Amino acid sequence: MKLLVVDDSHITRKVIKAVASSLNMAAEEAQDGEEALEMLSKIYREIDLVLLDWNMPEKSGYEVLVEMKKSDVYRHIPVMMVTALGQKENIVAAVRAGACNYLTKPFTADELASKLIECTQEANAL
Amino acid sequence: MKNTLEITSLFTRALTEILAKVSGFTLEPVQAPPDAPISSVAGVIHLNGAGDLPGSTLIISASDGDARVLCSYMTGAAQNAFSRDDLGDALCEIANMLAGNVKLLTGASFSPSTPYAIFGEGMSVSTKRRIGIIQLHLACDALSVKLKVILGG
Numbered sequence: 001m002k003l004l005v006v007d008d009s010h011i012t013r014k015v016i017k018a019v020a021s022s023l024n025m026a027a028e029e030a031q032d033g034e035e036a037l038e039m040l041s042k043i044y045r046e047i048d049l050v051l052l053d054w055n056m057p058e059k060s061g062y063e064v065l066v067e068m069k070k071s072d073v074y075r076h077i078p079v080m081m082v083t084a085l086g087q088k089e090n091i092v093a094a095v096r097a098g099a100c101n102y103l104t105k106p107f108t109a110d111e112l113a114s115k116l117i118e119c120t121q122e123a124n125a126l
Numbered sequence: 127m128k129n130t131l132e133i134t135s136l137f138t139r140a141l142t143e144i145l146a147k148v149s150g151f152t153l154e155p156v157q158a159p160p161d162a163p164i165s166s167v168a169g170v171i172h173l174n175g176a177g178d179l180p181g182s183t184l185i186i187s188a189s190d191g192d193a194r195v196l197c198s199y200m201t202g203a204a205q206n207a208f209s210r211d212d213l214g215d216a217l218c219e220i221a222n223m224l225a226g227n228v229k230l231l232t233g234a235s236f237s238p239s240t241p242y243a244i245f246g247e248g249m250s251v252s253t254k255r256r257i258g259i260i261q262l263h264l265a266c267d268a269l270s271v272k273l274k275v276i277l278g279g
Contacts (some may be wrong), residue, residue, distance in 0.1 A: 008240070009219040010212060014201050055222060057240045084226025084238075104230075105223045106147040 001120055002046050003027040006036040006061060007053040007082070012105075016051060016082070019112045025120075033059025037067060040074055047077055049119050052099075054083035054090065062094065069098035078123055080115060082107070133179070133275065134260050140227040141186075141264060141273055144220060149199040151266050158263035158272065164249040165272055167193045167210070169217030171225050173236040173278070179228065180236060181278020185244075185251070186221045188271050193217060195269050214243025224273075251276060 005016045005027050017027045028043065030036035033056055040047065050068070052061035061081060068074040078100040083090070086104035094102055100122060103115045138155055145153050168187035173179050188196060193213035194205040200216060208216075218241035225238035251259060251274060260275040 009215055009222070011197060011200055011216045012219055014203075018202060055238055055240060084223045086226060086230045087233075105219075105226065106144050108147060 001025045001048050003116075004030060004036065004039060004043075004047045004050045006030045006033065006051065006056070006064065008032055008056040009053070012053070012082075015109075016112065019109050020116065022109075023113060023116055025116065032056045033061060033064040036064050040068070040077075044074055044077065048123060049116075050077055050079045051082050052079055054081060054085050054094075062097065065094065065097050065099055078119055080119055082112075130258055130260060130277075133277070134262065136228060136231060137224070137260065137273060137275060138262055138264070140231060141220075141224055141262065141271070144223045144227060145196075145264065145269070145271065148220070148223075149196055149269065151199070151269050153264035153266045153269060153271065156263045156265045158261045161250065162261055162263070162272065164244075164246075164251070164274060165189050165192070166245060166247050167213045167217055168244045168249075169214065169219070169221035169241050170244060171218070171221040171241040172239040173225060173228075173234075174239055175236040179232065179234055179278070182236075183276040183278070184221050184224060185274040185276070186217050186224065186271060187274070188213075188217060188269075192270050196220075196271070199269075210245065211243070214245060218243050220271075 007013050013029045020027045054061040080101040081094045081099050082103045084105040165187035170185050173182045197208045197216045198205045221241045258277040262273040
């Protein structure tokens with residue numbers, strides 16, 4: 001299982017990678033939406049799950065999600081939003097755009113691990 | 127706009143919960159004068175838009191040492207493993223979480239900016255408009271964090 005962690009916070013990417021590593025998941029990192037799409041164009045075959053922050057410079061996580069789900073190449077890759085925006089309207093918009101899961105910051109390591117396991121099980125069931 | 131006491135209570139609750147979740151520490155409010163300087167590392171975020179707290183700016187700051195404690199407990203890495211940019215990044219992320227949490231608690235329609243870090247000693251805020259500035263100081267034995275809310279509206 002390999003993740004692409006997209007967040008403009010280096011500290012948060014570090015936290016997510018540590019939790020992923022404890023679950024034997026590898027992770028690549030991107031610091032904004034533009035970089036995420038650039039990386040996906042090169043390594044999309046290796047990526048099993050994309051974790052997207054919402055509020056980022058250059059291109060938001062929501063914009064990346066919409067672009068991914070419009071793409072014949074990337075639309076099959078599951079996306080989980082990991083964001084400080086926890087309002088119902090954000091969650092509904094993300095799910096409608098194709099996100100398979102949603103985690104609101106701040107989160108504990110256990111909460112993130114549960115969500116990652118949930119996503120893995122859903123991906124394996126497909 | 128809510129009154130100053132309500133806003134102070136809201137931010138105290140939200141920031142205390144966030145810091146407890148990311149660091150494991152339970153911080154308590156301590157007395158802070160409204161003109162207390164910003165600590166040496168700060169994360170800043172603007173709340174853009176209409177509704178409660180429109181145009182407000184949140185500045186969360188900590189000393190270099192406290193920011194290292196925070197980073198260490200957030201990531202599990204040693205306190206000396208962080209650069210100055212890492213310390214600013216951590217406080218920006220706390221500011222981002224605080225904006226999101228306050229938006230959720232109030233149902234306000236503001237849009238949080240992308241946060242940014244500022245560094246320096248003894249920084250203060252001066253405004254030309256007659257607007258309120260709320261200063262919170264949360265602390266426990268291991269960690270001390272300041273929040274300055276420059277109210278807009």
